[in-house]
Structure formats: structure tokens, C-alpha cells
Amino acid sequence: MITVEKLKKNSAKTPADEAKKSDKYYYASQWSLMLRKFRKHKLAMVSTYILLFFYIIVIFGNFFAPQGTEQYDGKYVNCGPTPVHLFHEGKLVGPFVYGLKSERDPETFMNTFVEDTEQIYRLRFFTQGEAGGEYKILGLIPCNLHFFEAEEGGKVFLFGTDNMGRDLFSRVILGGQISLFIPVVGMLLTLVLGLFMGSLAGYFGGWIDTVIQRMVEVVRSFPQVPLWMALSAAIPKTMKPAQIFMLMTVILSLVSWPDLSRVVRSKFISVKKEDYIMAARISGAPAHKVVIRHMIPSFTSYIIVNMTMSIPSLIIGETTLSFLGLGLRSPATSWGVLLQETNALETIMFYGWKLIPMIFVFVTVLAFNFMGDGLRDAADPYK
Amino acid sequence: MEKNVILEIKNLSKVYESKGASVKALTDVSLTVNQGETVGIVGESGCGKTTLGRCVVRGIDATSGQVLFHTEDDGVIDFLQTTKAQMKKYRKDIQMIFQDPYASLDPRMTVFDIISEPLRYNSNLSKREIEEAVGKIAEQVGLNKAYLRRYPHAFSGGQRQRIGIARSLILQPKIIVCDEAVSALDVSIQAQIINLLEDLQKEYNLTYLFISHALSVVRHISDRVLVMYLGKVVEFGETDALFANPxxxxxxxxxxxxxxxxxxxxxxxxxxxxxxxxxxxxxxxxxxxxxxxxxxxxxxxxxxxxxxxxxxxxxxxxxxxxxxxx
Known part of the structure; x- marks a missing residue:
């Protein structure tokens, strides 16, 4: 009986629905077809949401970070993460942190912090706190609103502090501003370079192609890290962080354009032979119209895929440079700068929380890779 | 019926050069085509049929030879060596229908955009006039007007070939090169498309260069048949005579x-x-x-x-x- 009813229900639903569905499919442009396919890639969708979340947090970083980049507290050096509690002695208090007591380990004589369960500091949200300091929303509107803060006298370090008593949670967020945006800006520069060189090579062919391909091979055969190092060693130490930021994007894109230019070139060459390109020429389309109306649209999706896939290597690049001390320097911060502190054995032994920025690098790179994977599967909906 | 020559192909050659080897795809191919007739071009794959068709429409550039097009005012122009102005004027007279109805339509454009594209490059019609012209031609080739806003992926092979035919017809050409225009289709659809081509030929007095390896199709549609082997013409004559007595x-x-x-x-x-x-x-x-x-x-x-x-x-x-x- 149930199956019969089910069938009835299904058949009652199908004809109109199906027609609507297929109609939508027939009128779907390339981009909506791509979106349909991309949505089916679960991992890519999850990654996209994770990345969106990261970027939103980072864009409004000063709001979400309880401290600014320049604040530190000498009393709380190398303090571990302070857990946020909800219950005190079985009673619901709402989110709060305990006070911190400094103790010396009798064996190692190391300073450690333990929770002082006598003191309770509630977390307050949307505070106009001076603790976090003033900042400008998107660099424009001055503001001192912060997402959360502990009550007067309390300290909340979600990810612990570093060896200068700076809140790691804030620094991860503010470092993310650099680490997540250098790759994007660098990628845009890469795109311009790669598109230009690739289309020159692919469209004209001949000796232009040969010259550009040899250049690509030369750049690609350099070991990346030493090349980055050589280039960034040329950055004067006295430069402002913003200038260093710009130069770093240039350095990264100078090393990464060859891959994109190869994709563009090969697409140009393969598309040139498509029947519909010849059809357009026979119908009298001038060369530039053929390129703009038919050739470039046919591989924009591939370029987007390639761009997404190239971001991880740029993130790693920035992290590597900063880790090696060749990129940004404190107090300016990025995930690579934060990881500089981890190059001592004691960090791994005693201050495990300082490795937290690595998790973010890891998750971001993975997410970009998965998203790129999904985009690649969706890139050509006609195959 | 008096025979008016519309197209003369003289000593057309195409050589593909690559490192160390040159391939002669066409060697001294000559033929004349009369207005309103269908010339079938047959031969096995690789014999240069497609190259011939593409050289005629200037989809690829021939190495040497002439494609003489007889214009309505009794002028003769070499289609391969035209000035820009002449090209603009006469390009529309020689159009082409492609073999692969999937590869020859840009999947990123709507059917309307595909069919109207040649008009946009060759006329100064208003948006409204273009819409009218496209609607008319779509009806003629048997496409539902309601489908014009759809994308090619919504269509079957036969319908796509109709779109291709509409695109080649919209400029009202004199000559259409049909490059294996029905080979990729089912036999029943082939018949529909061939009938459509024949109807259109009668209506517009079109001249076809019908390239195919399907002998039965060529025999049915052609007035004269050209047989090619390895880039050369081996035999050219009236269809019936040629099929009866090669x-x-x-x-x-x-x-x-x-x-x-x-x-x-x-x-x-x-x-x-x-x-x-x-x-x-x-x-x-x-x-x-x-x-x-x-x-x-x-x-x-x-x-x-x-x-x-x-x-x-x-x-x-x-x-x-x-x-x-x-």
C-alpha cells in the first residue's frame, strides 16, 4: 500500500515539476550549469563556506580580535589558552573565565599559569572596550566596538599568549588579514602577467611562443624557496609593512605566473581549432570579436580554477617567507610571522598552543584545494 | 535550363608544412559549379574533401589557386584574394554548414545569439529587424521560436544541425558548403535534414557543395559528383552517369x-x-x-x-x- 501511495505521490509531482526543471536546464547559461555541478561537490561546498567564514572574520578582524597588534601584557608571557566556562560549581553563570595565577613549576622552575577558581570574570559581548583599542572599519570608519572581552581585571586568551604576552587569538585573526589577502592580490597580479604572456604565446605562436615558453621553463626550473629568498632579501628592512606587503605580492607573482600562462596558452591553441571559432570567422567576425566573444569566454572558467588552485602555493609562499624572517616583521603580523616562534624545541615541548596558526594555514590551504577541485569538475559543463 | 556558372575553382592547392615534411592535402583541384545545382564531393577520409570545403569558404587559407566567384552583376572576383571591402561584401555569399553539430555551436551563446551572429557582422539591422529575421529563418528550418532563448545543450543533434543551417542561411548566401552536414546524424534525421536542404535550395535557388562520404546520400542529392583521391580529383561527372558507369x-x-x-x-x-x-x-x-x-x-x-x-x-x-x- 505504502509503495503504491508513494508512487502516486511521485507521479502526481513529476510532470509539472519535471517540465519546470528541464525548462530551467534548457535556459541555463554556462555559469548556472557550473553552479549546479559545483553544488553537488560536497567537500567543495563545505570548503567554500569555511573560506567565506575565514574571510569575513578576517575582514572585520579588529572587531573579532580582542586585542590590537601592538598591545602586549608583560605579566602574561607564554600563558596557555584560557578555557571559557559556562558553569561554576554546578551553577549556570554564562560564559566566563577564571582569573589566572602565576606559579613556578618546582621541577623545571618554569613559570606557568593556572586557573584561580575564586575569581570569575564574565565575558561581555559587543563592548566599547578600551582594552582592544581603537581601529578603523575597513580602514575608513573609526570604531572601538569589540565582539567580546572579559570583565575588568580578567584576561581571556583563547589561543594563549606568545613570549611577549600578546594574545595569540587576536594575532591569528589579524595575521590572517595579511596571510589571506597577500595570496589574493598576488594571484591577481599573477593573473595579469599570466594572461598577457599566455595569450601572446597562444594567439601568435611562432617565435613569440618559443621565446615565452623558454622564459617559462627558466623561471620554473629555479628552486622556488631560494628564489623567493633572493628576491625578498632585496626588500629594504626599513620599509613600512604596507610597502613590504606590496613587494611580497610582486615577488610571489613573479614566481608563479608561468603556470597560468601555460594554461592560457594551451587553451588558446585548442580553442583556435574548434569548429565554432571557424564558424564565427566564416560569418565575418573580425579577429578581435572572435577572441572576445568566443575564445576568452570558452576558457574563463578554467582560468578561475587555475587561480583558485594557485592560491595555496601563494599562502605557503607567504608563510614560508615570513617564517624565514624575510617577509613581514613584528609587530606587523601574518601566520608565517606567528610561526617564527615555533622554531625552538621548547615551543613544541611546553607551549604547544603556539602551533595553532599552523592549523589555520593547513585548513585554508586544504579548503582552497578542495574548492579548486570542485570548480575544476564544474568548469566545463559541456563535457 | 541554361547553366550559369557561379563558382569556378581553379588549380586549388593546399600544402600543410611541418618540420621536415609537407603534406599535400589538395593538389590542383579544379571544378566549376553552376548556379542552383548541387555538387557532391566524395572520397574516403583523408582525401581532402573537408580541406577543399574549408579553402573555398576561406576557413583556412589555400596555398595556391583561385576560387572565382561570379557575382550577380556578371563580375568575377577571386574569393581568395579579395580586398577588404570586397570580402565584406561577398563573404556572406559563401557560407558553410559544419559536420559536427555539437562542436560547431558555441555552447556559451543562446540559439538566438548563434543564429543572429552573422547578421551583426554583416548588416546594420536594428534589434527588432534582427529578431524578425531570426524568427523567420528559425521557422523555416523547423525550429520552435520559443526555443530561441535556450542554449545549444538543450537540443538534440538534428535540432542543432537545424540551428547550424539557420545560421548559414541568415545572410541569404548564394553558395553553401555542406561539410558532411548529415553524417553525424541518425538515418531518420538525415532524411529530414536532406529534405530540408532540398526545400531550401528550391526556395532560394541555392547552390550546394555537398561534401560527404555517404554515397547513397550524395547520389540522392547531387546533380554532379566529384570523386577525390589523396588530394586530387579523379573523376567528375553527372551523378547518374557516374554511378552507372564509373x-x-x-x-x-x-x-x-x-x-x-x-x-x-x-x-x-x-x-x-x-x-x-x-x-x-x-x-x-x-x-x-x-x-x-x-x-x-x-x-x-x-x-x-x-x-x-x-x-x-x-x-x-x-x-x-x-x-x-x-
Whole structure:
């Protein structure tokens, strides 16, 4: 009986629905077809949401970070993460942190912090706190609103502090501003370079192609890290962080354009032979119209895929440079700068929380890779 | 009916150069096409049929030769060496229908954009006039007007080929090169498209260059047939005469290879020996001689010219030897 009813229900639903569905499919442009396919890639969708979340947090970083980049507290050096509690002695208090007591380990004589369960500091949200300091929303509107803060006298370090008593949670967020945006800006520069060189090579062919391909091979055969190092060693130490930021994007894109230019070139060459390109020429389309109306649209999706896939290597690049001390320097911060502190054995032994920025690098790179994977599967909906 | 020559192809050659080797895809191909007729071009794959078609529409540039187009005002222009202004004026007179209805439509454009694209480059019609023209042509080739906003992926092969036909017709050309226009379709759809092509031909007095390897289709639609082998014309004549009495040994072999629908028919099949030679290193003399059952010493030395033999043109030193043998 149930199956019969089910069938009835299904058949009652199908004809109109199906027609609507297929109609939508027939009128779907390339981009909506791509979106349909991309949505089916679960991992890519999850990654996209994770990345969106990261970027939103980072864009409004000063709001979400309880401290600014320049604040530190000498009393709380190398303090571990302070857990946020909800219950005190079985009673619901709402989110709060305990006070911190400094103790010396009798064996190692190391300073450690333990929770002082006598003191309770509630977390307050949307505070106009001076603790976090003033900042400008998107660099424009001055503001001192912060997402959360502990009550007067309390300290909340979600990810612990570093060896200068700076809140790691804030620094991860503010470092993310650099680490997540250098790759994007660098990628845009890469795109311009790669598109230009690739289309020159692919469209004209001949000796232009040969010259550009040899250049690509030369750049690609350099070991990346030493090349980055050589280039960034040329950055004067006295430069402002913003200038260093710009130069770093240039350095990264100078090393990464060859891959994109190869994709563009090969697409140009393969598309040139498509029947519909010849059809357009026979119908009298001038060369530039053929390129703009038919050739470039046919591989924009591939370029987007390639761009997404190239971001991880740029993130790693920035992290590597900063880790090696060749990129940004404190107090300016990025995930690579934060990881500089981890190059001592004691960090791994005693201050495990300082490795937290690595998790973010890891998750971001993975997410970009998965998203790129999904985009690649969706890139050509006609195959 | 008086025959008005509309297209003369003279000594058309196309050589593909690559490192160390040059491939002669077309060697001295000459033919004349009369207005309103259909010339079928047959041959096995790799013989240069498609190259010929594409050279004629200037989809690719021929190495040498002339494609003389007779304009309405009795002028003659070489389509391969036109000035820009002439090209703009006459490009629309020679259009093409492609073999692959999937590859020849830009998947990123709506059907309306695809069909109207040639108009946008060749006329100054208003948006409204373009819409009218496209609607009219769509109706004529049997496309529902409601479908014009759809994308090509919504259509089957036969419908896509109708879109391709509409695109080639919208400029009201005089000559259409049909490059294997029905080969990629089901047999039943083939029949529909062929009927459509014939109807359109009657209505607009179109001239077709019908390139195909399907002999039955060519026999049905063509007034005259050109047989090619390895980039050269081997025989050119009236369809009925040529099919009834092939005068070149290759034509005979080709025709006998065509499947017969009648199961009781006795097929006197000529089985060719060997394979099609490498076009980069064609045989000396007559390209066909290594596989020819009637070859003589002369065939290996000198290439036979295409000369008139009775009702047709044949390129064979021993012309007619194969038909006499019957």
C-alpha cells in the first residue's frame, strides 16, 4: 500500500515539476550549469563556506580580535589558552573565565599559569572596550566596538599568549588579514602577467611562443624557496609593512605566473581549432570579436580554477617567507610571522598552543584545494 | 535550363608544412559549379574533401589557386584574394554548414545569439529587424521560436544541425558548403535534414557543395559528383552517369564498396589492395597506381591530367578500361 501511495505521490509531482526543471536546464547559461555541478561537490561546498567564514572574520578582524597588534601584557608571557566556562560549581553563570595565577613549576622552575577558581570574570559581548583599542572599519570608519572581552581585571586568551604576552587569538585573526589577502592580490597580479604572456604565446605562436615558453621553463626550473629568498632579501628592512606587503605580492607573482600562462596558452591553441571559432570567422567576425566573444569566454572558467588552485602555493609562499624572517616583521603580523616562534624545541615541548596558526594555514590551504577541485569538475559543463 | 556558372575553382592547392615534411592535402583541384545545382564531393577520409570545403569558404587559407566567384552583376572576383571591402561584401555569399553539430555551436551563446551572429557582422539591422529575421529563418528550418532563448545543450543533434543551417542561411548566401552536414546524424534525421536542404535550395535557388562520404546520400542529392583521391580529383561527372558507369578504377572500387539495401543484389565488389598511401609521401605518377588493377607502366611515371572523356572528366591514362571490363 505504502509503495503504491508513494508512487502516486511521485507521479502526481513529476510532470509539472519535471517540465519546470528541464525548462530551467534548457535556459541555463554556462555559469548556472557550473553552479549546479559545483553544488553537488560536497567537500567543495563545505570548503567554500569555511573560506567565506575565514574571510569575513578576517575582514572585520579588529572587531573579532580582542586585542590590537601592538598591545602586549608583560605579566602574561607564554600563558596557555584560557578555557571559557559556562558553569561554576554546578551553577549556570554564562560564559566566563577564571582569573589566572602565576606559579613556578618546582621541577623545571618554569613559570606557568593556572586557573584561580575564586575569581570569575564574565565575558561581555559587543563592548566599547578600551582594552582592544581603537581601529578603523575597513580602514575608513573609526570604531572601538569589540565582539567580546572579559570583565575588568580578567584576561581571556583563547589561543594563549606568545613570549611577549600578546594574545595569540587576536594575532591569528589579524595575521590572517595579511596571510589571506597577500595570496589574493598576488594571484591577481599573477593573473595579469599570466594572461598577457599566455595569450601572446597562444594567439601568435611562432617565435613569440618559443621565446615565452623558454622564459617559462627558466623561471620554473629555479628552486622556488631560494628564489623567493633572493628576491625578498632585496626588500629594504626599513620599509613600512604596507610597502613590504606590496613587494611580497610582486615577488610571489613573479614566481608563479608561468603556470597560468601555460594554461592560457594551451587553451588558446585548442580553442583556435574548434569548429565554432571557424564558424564565427566564416560569418565575418573580425579577429578581435572572435577572441572576445568566443575564445576568452570558452576558457574563463578554467582560468578561475587555475587561480583558485594557485592560491595555496601563494599562502605557503607567504608563510614560508615570513617564517624565514624575510617577509613581514613584528609587530606587523601574518601566520608565517606567528610561526617564527615555533622554531625552538621548547615551543613544541611546553607551549604547544603556539602551533595553532599552523592549523589555520593547513585548513585554508586544504579548503582552497578542495574548492579548486570542485570548480575544476564544474568548469566545463559541456563535457 | 541554361547553366550559369557561379563558382569556378581553379588549380586549388593546399600544402600543410611541418618540420621536415609537407603534406599535400589538395593538389590542383579544379571544378566549376553552376548556379542552383548541387555538387557532391566524395572520397574516403583523408582525401581532402573537408580541406577543399574549408579553402573555398576561406576557413583556412589555400596555398595556391583561385576560387572565382561570379557575382550577380556578371563580375568575377577571386574569393581568395579579395580586398577588404570586397570580402565584406561577398563573404556572406559563401557560407558553410559544419559536420559536427555539437562542436560547431558555441555552447556559451543562446540559439538566438548563434543564429543572429552573422547578421551583426554583416548588416546594420536594428534589434527588432534582427529578431524578425531570426524568427523567420528559425521557422523555416523547423525550429520552435520559443526555443530561441535556450542554449545549444538543450537540443538534440538534428535540432542543432537545424540551428547550424539557420545560421548559414541568415545572410541569404548564394553558395553553401555542406561539410558532411548529415553524417553525424541518425538515418531518420538525415532524411529530414536532406529534405530540408532540398526545400531550401528550391526556395532560394541555392547552390550546394555537398561534401560527404555517404554515397547513397550524395547520389540522392547531387546533380554532379566529384570523386577525390589523396588530394586530387579523379573523376567528375553527372551523378547518374557516374554511378552507372564509373570510368576511373578508384571510382569503381569506391562505388562497389557502398552498402546495397537489396539483400538479393549480386555485388560485384572490387576489393582494393593495400592502404591509402601516406599523403606526406604520395606514390609517383598516378597516386592510385599501387592499388590499381589496371595499371600500366606509364601510371607509375606520369600523373594523369584531368581530361574530358565523353560526358565527364577523368584523370586516368587508361580511361574506360575498367568499364569495358564489365
Amino acid at each position: 570510368m576511373h578504377p578508384y571510382t569503381k572500387a569506391l562505388l562497389s564498396a557502398a552498402p546495397q539495401p537489396d539483400p538479393d543484389a549480386v555485388i560485384d565488389r572490387v576489393v582494393l589492395e593495400g592502404e591509402v598511401p601516406n599523403p606526406a609521401a604520395p606514390p609517383s605518377g598516378c597516386h592510385f597506381h599501387p592499388r590499381c588493377a589496371y595499371k600500366t607502366a606509364r601510371c607509375a611515371k606520369e600523373a594523369p591530367p584531368l581530361v574530358e572523356h565523353g560526358d565527364r572528366m577523368v584523370a586516368c591514362w587508361n580511361c574506360g578500361c575498367c568499364s569495358e571490363a564489365d
